[in-house]
Amino acid sequence: MGVSQRLKSRFRKFLQRPGTTVDLGPLARRLSAIEDxxxxxxxxxxxxxTEAAGKAADHVEICAVGREAARRALDERPFDVxxxxxxALLDGRxxxxxxxxxxxxxxxxxxxxxxxRGHGPVHVLTVNDYLARRDAQWMEPVYTRLGITVGWVTEASTRDERREAYAADVTYVSVSEAGFDYLRDQLVTxxxxxxxQDLACAIVDEADSILIDEARVPMVLAGSVPGGSDPVHTAADLVRDLQAGKHYEAAEDGRSVAFTDAGLARLEEQLxxxxxADEQYAQLSALNVALHAHALLRRDVDYIVRDGGVELIDEMRGRVAQRRRWPDGLQAAVEAKEGLNATAEGEVLDTITVQAYIALYATVCGMTATAVHVGEQLREYFKLEVAVIPPNTPNIREDEPDRIYSAHDMRDEALVEEIKLAHEKGRPVLVGTLDVKASELLAKQLAAAGVPSVVLNAKNDSEEAAIxxxxxxxxxxxxxxxxAGRxxxxxxxxxxxxxxxxxxxxGGLFVIGSGRHDSRRVDDQLRGRAGRQGDPGGSVFFVSLEDDLVTRHAGDALPxxxxxxxxxxxxDPQVExxxxxxxRxxxxxxxxxxxxxxRYSVVIEQQRIALAQRRERLLTSEVAAIMLLERAPEKAKETDEDVLSEAxxxxxxxxxxxxxxxxxxxxxxxREGVHLRALGKLDPLDEFHRAAVPAFQKLFTDIEARTIETFEEADLGDGWQPERSEIVRPSATWTYLVHDNPFGSELDRLIAAVGRRISSSGS
Structure with a gap:
């Protein structure tokens, strides 16, 4: 057949596309050999x-055999693109x-x-459990014909199921579950x-979302600790009765709020x-956190309440952010605001960001519909280049210019009318909203206009595939x-x-955005739902000058x-x-x-790697016993050799x-307090390093000293058990992700509150 002139023409067009960082020419030239x-x-x-698949080594044979296996297993012949x-993925792009x-x-x-090619095992990292399970089961017949084993992991998987899944050649798993399993493995005895097994190769699905949007999200392994006092619920009760404008004032950008003198006087009188006073720092912190939860965090926008708990909403995907918590007491403050019991945070046993976890893989590649906009960041953080693959069939979707309205009510009225007109003709419409509250409000407005609709948001995301x-x-x-990521x-x-x-x-699917997102990529993901595989389609965004995006970042630029x-x-071109x-x-x-x-995480990750290497030696060798023979020789020589090794x-x-x-x-x-030093014109990052590096150097000395001390005090007689030496690990552990604090750190908020009070009293 040969590669068609039409496809060659599109290759040339894409090779000249601005922002493309990889030349597709060498890859395209292999297509003829694959077809042969x-x-x-x-x-x-x-x-x-299957026998031939076991011998494939180069791009041509891998793709040729892969294409034939897919044709037989799925009755789908992969396109050249x-x-x-x-x-591109095989080349690490x-x-x-x-x-x-x-x-x-x-x-x-x-x-x-x-x-x-010897890069396995391979982990295909997805954005959620549903995709991990679906894709593994969907593709299993292909892998079987290729002589490759495949497994999948979800939050519900048992330890034995996880071990079996990771033992496969290819494992599908959400990035958070993979990270949690890594953290738990770092604590085994x-x-x-x-x-x-080894973190050898990661293929990252929705690469821009995982590698950029979620890169700084910490994954946390926590352990049970004795419960303490809960000042946040008391604070929530006090804050609940305060009046906006009288007892507190919120900033126009919705990111900060502070007590007025009247509000502080009322709280001090009540308490x-x-x-x-210095001894009231914790109480004041709790009140500030409670105020932020009360005044700024919005139910059905920032979070939902479901099954007796507060569930955070991932603004990039509009769905529940599974097992995610706000830091700095903010989670407990929202739970208190909603009248719920605070869930335990526990003691952090270990934590690693998504970015640092993925950096542990020897080989990383990925795929997404929207990578070019973050190409520089992918290069900066992961040394990854973007290869823009042309579509199999030219995109004929009609993308209209934004329709910009002066106010929300005018925008919403026009939006409902546009949807109604399309619906009356029978044209399917997909409307993207910015949050749960907006989706439910629009559905009510459509119902009032006689337009039935189906709503997909964080409250029913389990039904998303069917919807x-x-x-x-x-x-x-x-x-x-x-x-994004649906x-x-x-x-x-x-x-x-x-x-x-x-x-x-x-005219195909009509996609309408009811407002621009903070990220062009998220808007592009919505727009890209129309015009699939050369289908007809259309898209348009309805924007209001009252949208948060515009008021926060473009207020001064508007005429x-x-x-x-x-x-x-x-x-008005200036408004556009x-x-x-x-x-931008x-x-x-x-x-x-x-x-x-x-920048702050780099030194911590370097320390983690050094500590992990030390831990690996302790776990897999007799280095601890040898140290005790040198540092506590009398007791070590008196101890049974096997007991010495184990203890x-x-x-x-x-x-x-x-x-x-x-x-x-x-x-x-x-990290929380280092910004105070900026007031003295010191670089906070330098000051952080000044504290972090010596603390880590001292860590190894302390580990050795405490090990020797515990060993010398331990009863190492018959039937030695760790509990007899008070070596008691947490009775329960759990995992969660730390969601971005939308208002900055607790210290930042406290400084702002103090500054507001000083400036108001001095005026």
């Missing part, structure tokens, strides 16, 4: 194909492939190739208790204390929070494509009197520029937060783990 192998491979029986994507272009199958061929699958049906109206194609005419021709005649129609539609500018500023702010957070290892590991937990807590406190 097709006929011979088709003549092989399944057993012979999917093979281009697979080759991030492949940008449009929504609906078959990334799942592309990753399968690449995973097989990495295994064959017997190497046989580990579930993961009978001077809140600015999205029917979003292209004739007359369907689907109101959803963000679509992982299901929208087929015109519904999941069975019964009414495909009718929907095509109407005083923009040109507009009588219905509130704005026609301001909206685009606001989005928001992206820049998030990038700087990422960069700043990582030395257990004691040394116990103190290493305990002191590492204490070290992390100490660095957290240093």
């Amino acid at each position: 192998r097709e006929e011979a491979l088709r003549e092989l029986d399944d057993e012979a194909l 999917q093979l281009l994507g697979a080759m 991030v492949a940008e492939m449009a929504t609906g272009e078959g990334k799942t199958l592309t990753a399968t061929i690449a995973a097989y190739g990495h295994v064959r 017997d190497i046989a208790d580990r579930v993961q 009978g204390v001077d809140l600015y 999205i699958a029917e979003a292209g049906a004739l007359g369907a109206v689907t109101v959803s929070t963000q679509m 992982g299901v194609d929208i087929r015109l005419g519904g999941s069975d494509e019964t009414d495909r021709d009718a929907v095509v005649e109407l 005083a009197s923009p040109r507009m129609d009588i219905d509130g539609v704005v026609h 520029y301001a909206v685009e500018h606001a989005q 500023v928001a992206e820049g702010v998030n990038h700087e937060i990422h960069r700043n957070t990582w 030395a290892r257990a004691i040394a590991l116990y103190h290493l783990d305990r002191l590492w937990a204490h070290h992390l807590a100490e660095l957290s406190e240093v």
Whole structure:
């Protein structure tokens, strides 16, 4: 057949596309050789194909065999562009492939190739459990024909199930579950208790989301500690009765709030204390946290309450952020605000950011529909280049310019009317909203206008696959929070494509955004749901000058009197520029937060690696026993050799783990307070390093000293057990992710509150 002229033409076009960082030419030139192998491979029986798959080593043979295995297992012959994507992944790139272009199958061929080339085991890291399980089961027939074993891990997997899944050649697992398993493996006292094998190769699905948006999210392993007092619930009760404007004032950007003098006086009277006395620091902190939860965090926008608990909403995906908590007492404050019992945070035994965890893999590659916008960041943090893969069929979606309105009510009225007109014609409409509250409000407005709709948001995200699958049906109206990472194609005419021709005649799926997100990539993910595989489609965004994005980041750029129609539609180039500018500023702010957070994390991750190497030696060798023979020779020589080996290892590991937990807590406190030194014109990062480096150097000395002390005091008679030496590990452990604090650190808030009080009293 040969590569068609049409495909060659599109390759040339994409090779010239601005922002593309990888030349696809060398990969495209292999396509003819891959096709040349097709006929011979088709003549092989399944057993012979599996045998051939075991011998493949180069790009051409891997892709040729992978294509034939997919054809037999799924009755789907991978397109040339999917093979281009697979080759990009084999070269350690991030492949940008449009929504609906078959990334799942592309990753399968690449995973097989990495295994064959000796890069395994391979972990395909997904954004959630649903995709990990679905993709592993969906692709298993392909892997079977390729002679590759595959497994999957979800939050519900038992330890034995995890161990079995990780023993496979390819394992599908959400990035958080993989990270939690890594943390738990770092605390085992017997190497046989580990579930993961080597972190050899990671293929990252939704790479921009995981590697950039979630990169700085800490994954936490916590242990049970005795319960203490709970000042937050008391604070919540006091704050609940305060009046906005009288007792506290919130900033226009919605990111800070502070007590007024009247508010502080009322609280001090109720508590009978001077809140600015040194001994009242904890009480004042609790009140400030409670005030932020009360005044700034919004139910059904920032979180939902479900099954007796507070569940955070991932603003990038519009769904519940599984097992995620706000830090600095903010989680407990929101739980108190909603009248719920505070969930335990426990003592942090170990923690690692998503970015640091992925950096542990020897080989990293990934795929997403939106990578070019973060190409510089992928290069900066992971040394990854982006390969933009052309679509199999040209995109004919019609993207309209933004419709900008002066106010929310005018925008919402026009939005409902636009949806109603499309619905009356039978054209399916997918509306992307910014949060749960907005999705529910729009659904009510549509119902009042006689337009039935289906809502997909964090409250029913378990039903997402079924809802999205029917979003292209004739007359369907689907109101959803963000679509990034949803992982299901929208087929015109519904999941069975019964009414495909009718929907095509109407122009295909119509995607409408009810406001711009802080990230262009999230908007592009929504827009990309239309125009799949060359389907017709359309998209438009409705923007209000009252949107948070515009008021926060473009207020100064807006003209005083923009040109507009009588219905509130704005026609002003300066306003259009301001909206685009606001989005770029928001992206820049998030990038700087990422960069700043990582600067502080670098030294901690270097220390973690050094400590992990030390722990590995203790776990797998007799280094602890040898140390005790040198440092406590009399008792060591009196001790049975097997008991010495077991006790030395257990004691040394116990103190290493305990002191590492204490070290992390100490660095957290240093990180919290280091910004005070900026007031003295000192560099906070330098000051952090001045504290962190000596503390870590002292750590090794302390581990050794405590190990020797415990050993000398231990009763090492018959039947020695760690409990007899008070080497007691946490009775329970659990995992969670730390969600970004939307208001900065507790110290930042406290300084702001103190500053507000001083400035108001001095005026």
